[in-house]
């Protein structure tokens with residue numbers, strides 16, 4: 001048997017402890033305010049659209065989409081996710097992105113452009129982080145979803 | 154002049170980093186800072202301990218890597234490290250580090266005599282594979298298995314201090330997770346590593362000794378907080394074996410700040426505390442590292 005170093009268990013316990021989420025989710029419109037409410041979010045999404053079009057990692061995926069619909073639906077979605085008074089009326093994330101073959105590279109690229117768009121609009125770091133935190137659970141419904149995928153739960 | 158030569162891979166890497174400087178193409182698509190930096194052993198992570206994430210910014214359809222120059226200065230020693238790492242599709246990392254340790258002060262310890270006569274140079278060849286998960290997108294983070302094969306280029310020191318071997322291999326399992334909007338709504342990255350090793354002072358004083366000559370399981374942990382996406386502060390802790398009878402070996406720890414002005418460049422400064430090394434007490438001091446990503 002390999003001997004275990006004196007404090008190994010202690011350090012392990014400490015790292016498991018720090019691995020636990022730092023705080024629980026509290027729904028609030030603080031984030032919505034920080035993003036500049038509905039109009040601020042629309043500006044961010046518009047900025048994002050321009051960046052998507054210029055980003056060769058992802059632009060091709062968006063060729064020929066209904067840009068106005070995309071703008072409206074993504075704005076609604078971000079508004080709702082940030083605690084604002086909107087309700088998303090687009091299709092569910094899983095069936096929208098099914099069969100597109102969205103890669104991690106592309107998801108990361110879009111996340112990067114969203115961060116840059118928020119920076120461009122002067123959003124504070126904490127608000128950027130919180131919005132990303134709320135988008136992360138969508139990753140599994142967007143990346144590498146097979147064409148015949150069933151809708152989200 | 155010591156006989157340090159710039160490994161070709163380093164020269165190639167520097168070329169790759171510098172040549173497209175003007176272009177807007179990023180070096181890869183993963184988010185800022187998520188590859189950590191080139192550790193003193195070449196593997197991506199903190200300065201002293203690896204992370205589960207792979208070097209640089211390559212995501213699942215990309216390749217990339219890093220090259221780095223690092224230096225640690227304590228009361229009696231200077232460690233210079235040239236490191237490089239290559240990342241294929243965020244799945245496999247291959248790394249190399251050349252470590253050169255010099256004794257700066259005249260120490261009248263008979264065992265350290267060979268320091269004056271020869272450079273202490275150790276090469277570390279590393280491989281790391283991402284087993285499962287993603288640093289950000291998986292609830293349980295990212296898990297990787299790695300190995301570091303270390304060999305001395307001149308073998309006088311390990312023998313002089315009573316080490317059994319001048320080559321050795323560490324195997325480690327790392328888990329890393331980034332919590333978006335953690336404390337103070339800042340992104341928090343935490344890492345834990347379990348390492349099987351019989352290296353003395355990371356291998357710089359050889360492998361195995363009179364006290365113990367088998368692999369031992371040690372734990373390493375680190376955490377860092379992104380103040381913004383371009384500033385990361387944190388600390389690391391690394392347990393170490395204690396195999397040599399002639400001098401005790403202490404655990405290592407550090408406090409660091411990393412600046413990421415661009416995905417192509419990371420500058421890390423740290424306070425490192427390495428404890429007693431080869432009988433010279435309480436070695437602590439400054440660490441500085443400059444890394445380019447391609």
Ligand code: HEM
Pocket residue numbers: 058061062065066069070073074077089090091092096097100102106107108110135138142
């Ligand atoms: C956080 C990441 C993402 C979010 C929150 C998101 C959200 C959305 C939303 C709300 C829509 C509109 C759905 C509708 O109109 O019913 C949409 C459509 C679309 N998304 Fe995503 N998406 C994300 C990532 C991606 C990525 C990485 C790609 C590919 C590179 C992508 C490609 C598309 C395309 C092409 C459409 C248009 C579909 C159509 O109208 O036919 N999305 N997305």
